[in-house]
Amino acid sequence: HNAVIKDWETKIYFNTITHRMDDTQRPVVPIHMDMPGWSKTYGYYSKVKIQLQQHHLLFNWNAFYNQSLAEMTMYPAAAAENPMFMYTWPDVRTFYNGLFVEDTYALNCHSSIKMVLSAGFHLNKVASESGLESLQIFYPAMPSQQQRFLKSSALNYNYMKAGWEYGLGIAYGERAPSVSEGYGFYLFNSFDGYDHIGNPGLKNEKSWEGNTYIGYKNDKLAVKMTASYFHISNYIMAQPDAALVPMTLGANGVKVYTALEYATIINANLTTEYQFTKQLKWNTQLVFSRGKEGNGMNLPFMAPFSYASALSYAKEKISAEIAVQGNAVQTQYSAYYGEDKTPDYAVINCSVGYKFSFYPSKILIKTGMENVLDTHYSTYTDWNNLPRMGRNVFVNVTARF
Incomplete structure (x- = not known):
């Protein structure tokens, strides 16, 4: 049989964000600060669905370009003193171009296997010379740009018969550090009270996942339970560095983004639906999550039950x-x-x-x-x-x- 194109969607997008923060109108501030930021993103994707005998294929070619720039100017109360200026996002340019392929293969009328592969080229470049020189205070050998190759894969088995369904899956994925994680410069976080400094030498975050689900459905009742386990190596987190002095007045200290050896996350979800009439x-839905570092400490931002x-x-x-x-x-x-x-x-x-x-x-x-x-x-x-x-x-x- 010939391949049949079932659907083809292409999209070009653009957005720009301007963030302005100025405390001029606050009644009492120890020092007046202006903290504007700009982000521009251009991108596209083109995805096509193809059916070839028992194969249901999805191809998605996508790319984006992002420019992130943020700065801070501090004006001393004494007019004789000079203002202080720095880039908190040093005009970081990010380019990504990748291909995603998914193949759902029907084994028979009750079961199927889904295979996923993706690969992409990721590039970061610090376009601001003064921003680069600021980060080179901490990382003297830091280059102005860095290339990464990101890849992911997944394999899932699904079965459905007589109202019952269940499935098993494994997956692997990689993530590049964000702009703040890689290139942030004295970004103050009021949640923990620390200034944060990025680390351009961070390795890709790598995640192994195992997942499963089981469910049952009839005319009145539908029940489904899912569970997943993640083992994430090079888990990116900000850690305190006692040797550094904070820039923000009253800050608790300075944290530098680093990579934990690994972290583990468990998720479980139970959903039910009952049709009275x-x-x-x-x-109903019940959700449980738990995350720990390799040393046994709790991970932050893990939802309670x-x-x-x-x-x-x-x-x-x-x-x-x-x-x-x-x-x-x-x-x-x-x-x-x-x-x-x-x-x-x-x-x-x-x-x-x-x-x-x-x-x-x-x-x-x-x-x-x-x-x-x-x-x-x-x-x-x-x-x-x-x-x-x-x-x-x-x-x-x-x-x-």
Whole structure:
């Protein structure tokens, strides 16, 4: 049989971000600072789906170019003193060009194997001469540009019969350091209170993954449980360096990005759906995550046990939902990286919607209330435990022509 192109999508994109931070209007500051930043990204991808007998192929050729520039100017209170200037992102140019290939091969009507391969060329270049010289204070042999070759692969087996489904998989992937991890210069992080310095000599982060799932579905009930295990070598983290003096007034110190020998992360997820009637259904989700360094210390930004449950009703033009979502107490936090114990919380949301039809147009009006009980809470990801939004009433209008 001849290969058949099922779908071909090509996209060209561009975005630019300008960030300005100026504390001129603050009533009391020890020193006035301007901290603007700019990021520009150009890119494209072209992906095509091809069916060749039992093979379902996906090819994705993609590339992007990014320019990241950020600076800081400090103006002393004494007019006789000179302003101080530095690049916190030293005009880093990043170019990536890669190919992603996926092949889903049908073994029979019940099972299949999916194979994934990707490879890409990654280039970083520091375009600012003064920014390069600043980083060379810490890394004298640092070149102005660095090339990397990134690759990944995955193999999955999937089986489905008589309502049951299960699967097994392994995967390998690599990641290059981000702009901040590789080239940041005295970036202050108010979460841990440290200035951060990048490390251009970092190796690629390498991840091995094992995953599995099992599920069952019939006319009323659907249950699925998934689990994954990650072993990540050269895990990139910022570590305190007592020999360095912070630039930011009041900072706890300076951290330099380095690579842990390895870290491990475990994720588990249980989802259920029960269809009481054609119009009424109940969804639940339970999520567990745990991350540790090779020495046994907790990794930061690991979610505590979380849950979500929603009762939904939909009939003809009317829809309604009431939902609860929350976290347990975050007990496995990392004080070393600035985290603290986050309390548990539960938030209730509700909504109701109605569809109006004016042929050939349709209008959906949806109104509801988020955080119905006006619960005061923050999550493990919230900066310095800043609270999330309180009670909020919304109205959405969606029109389709």
